[in-house]
Amino acid sequence: MPSQKRLLRENRIEEAAYALLAERGFAGCSMLSVAKRAGSSNQTLYAWFGGKVGLMRWLVERNAASVVALLREAIEGGHDTLATLRRVGPVLLSVLVSERAVTLNRAAAADPSGELGAALAASGRESVVPLLIELFESAVRSGELASEEVPDAIQVYLGLLIGDLQIRRVVHGLPAPDERWIAQQAERAVLRLGNLYRFQT
Amino acid sequence: MPSQKRLLRENRIEEAAYALLAERGFAGCSMLSVAKRAGSSNQTLYAWFGGKVGLMRWLVERNAASVVALLREAIEGGHDTLATLRRVGPVLLSVLVSERAVTLNRAAAADPSGELGAALAASGRESVVPLLIELFESAVRSGELASEEVPDAIQVYLGLLIGDLQIRRVVHGLPAPDERWIAQQAERAVLRLGNLYRFQT
DNA sequence: CACAAACTGTACATCTCTATACGGTTTTGT
DNA sequence: ACAAAACCGTATAGAGATGTACAGTTTGTG
Numbered sequence: 001m002p003s004q005k006r007l008l009r010e011n012r013i014e015e016a017a018y019a020l021l022a023e024r025g026f027a028g029c030s031m032l033s034v035a036k037r038a039g040s041s042n043q044t045l046y047a048w049f050g051g052k053v054g055l056m057r058w059l060v061e062r063n064a065a066s067v068v069a070l071l072r073e074a075i076e077g078g079h080d081t082l083a084t085l086r087r088v089g090p091v092l093l094s095v096l097v098s099e100r101a102v103t104l105n106r107a108a109a110a111d112p113s114g115e116l117g118a119a120l121a122a123s124g125r126e127s128v129v130p131l132l133i134e135l136f137e138s139a140v141r142s143g144e145l146a147s148e149e150v151p152d153a154i155q156v157y158l159g160l161l162i163g164d165l166q167i168r169r170v171v172h173g174l175p176a177p178d179e180r181w182i183a184q185q186a187e188r189a190v191l192r193l194g195n196l197y198r199f200q201t
Numbered sequence: 202m203p204s205q206k207r208l209l210r211e212n213r214i215e216e217a218a219y220a221l222l223a224e225r226g227f228a229g230c231s232m233l234s235v236a237k238r239a240g241s242s243n244q245t246l247y248a249w250f251g252g253k254v255g256l257m258r259w260l261v262e263r264n265a266a267s268v269v270a271l272l273r274e275a276i277e278g279g280h281d282t283l284a285t286l287r288r289v290g291p292v293l294l295s296v297l298v299s300e301r302a303v304t305l306n307r308a309a310a311a312d313p314s315g316e317l318g319a320a321l322a323a324s325g326r327e328s329v330v331p332l333l334i335e336l337f338e339s340a341v342r343s344g345e346l347a348s349e350e351v352p353d354a355i356q357v358y359l360g361l362l363i364g365d366l367q368i369r370r371v372v373h374g375l376p377a378p379d380e381r382w383i384a385q386q387a388e389r390a391v392l393r394l395g396n397l398y399r400f401q402t
Numbered sequence: 403c404a405c406a407a408a409c410t411g412t413a414c415a416t417c418t419c420t421a422t423a424c425g426g427t428t429t430t431g432t
Numbered sequence: 433a434c435a436a437a438a439c440c441g442t443a444t445a446g447a448g449a450t451g452t453a454c455a456g457t458t459t460g461t462g
Binding site: 003005027028030031032033042043046051052 | 448449450451452453459460
């Protein structure tokens with residue numbers, strides 16, 4: 001059972017790590033620099049996380065947990081698939097292009113071992129897609145969609161929603177879009193998905 | 202006027218740089234290591250490229266030039282927009298998820314200055330999209346598409362074509378897809394675009 | 403209060419990178 | 433054939449990262 005102090009310390013470490021990743025990138029974000037900025041010691045960091053990749057993986061898992069919680073909340077209680085998607089889309093999109101997610105994706109891209117990438121895929125996409133599957137299955141049950149079409153529809157939806165936005169963000173080719181734009185983009189994605197798969201309202 | 206020798210040397214440097222980027226990532230790809238593997242000296246590298254970012258930018262521009270050439274070739278001589286798109290799509294997609302492009306995107310993601318990202322955007326997307334605009338304008342001239350819809354249609358097309366494939370590749374979440382899959386994906390993207398915008402055949 | 407655990411701050415050995423320098427060799431041009 | 437230019441190999445200074453070690457302080461607990 002983690003004490004209050006421990007949680008506070010974790011938050012400071014998290015904050016320091018994100019700040020340094022943003023400023024200096026994955027390579028420049030050294031354990032010592034994180035420790036210093038967090039008002040902690042490198043000894044503690046090594047004890048807690050084992051090393052740099054361990055620290056990063058911890059960040060990834062922490063972020064993924066909050067994302068999944070957000071999405072679950074947005075999915076709950078909707079009966080109409082398209083309406084639910086209208087609620088979920090902006091949440092998902094804004095999470096994916098958020099500064100934190102983008103920072104983590106950059107770190108994963110910079111890690112040549114692919115370890116971070118695997119962690120990101122495992123606790124990111126692989127825990128979000130099942131939620132979408134669950135959602136799309138409800139459309140199957142109401143006869144709006146064929147069961148075999150589900151994976152396809154999800155892929156198309158994600159393509160329409162995200163497009164090349166995420167990669168451009170990660171590669172420093174684009175600043176974060178504002179809330180208004182995100183809402184619009186999510187709305188258009190749902191409309192187009194409805195067109196392609198002829199959902200009922 | 203670059204001599205034959207010079208061109209050969211450039212090729213060896215290019216090859217060495219890609220290999221080291223793939224093995225050790227952006228941070229681990231040092232000037233000295235590139236020089237050694239290329240059978241060259243770091244002095245030459247600094248003289249030619251100024252520094253690490255300069256070397257990377259050179260790689261980016263070199264790759265972009267070959268991509269644009271490929272796309273131009275695929276676009277040329279088509280009258281029917283959708284048919285041309287059917288030819289261009291696989292080329293574009295396979296180029297975007299190719300090992301080289303992915304490697305460069307990883308490097309740009311790892312570079313905290315954003316300089317590489319800017320170069321990648323400038324000689325990548327910003328020189329490819331005009332080609333697509335040109336292509337879609339031909340659909341406008343034949344009345345299949347409204348002029349204001351062009352940017353939108355391009356965005357949708359890219360979303361359908363690429364989806365989250367590129368980001369997953371860059372983040373080490375996915376191996377390169379094979380040619381067969383690429384062809385299929387490109388075909389579906391065109392079909393769906395046709396559905397959404399009601400192109401004529 | 404007193405003892406044990408956990409943490410900070412600093413130090414350290416070992417590597418590696420950047421950017422520059424220089425003697426010696428190969429290539430180029432005339 | 434010969435001078436100039438370009439290049440290789442190696443060396444170097446300065447900076448910083450990793451992972452470990454240790455003395456001293458803070459924190460938690462019976």
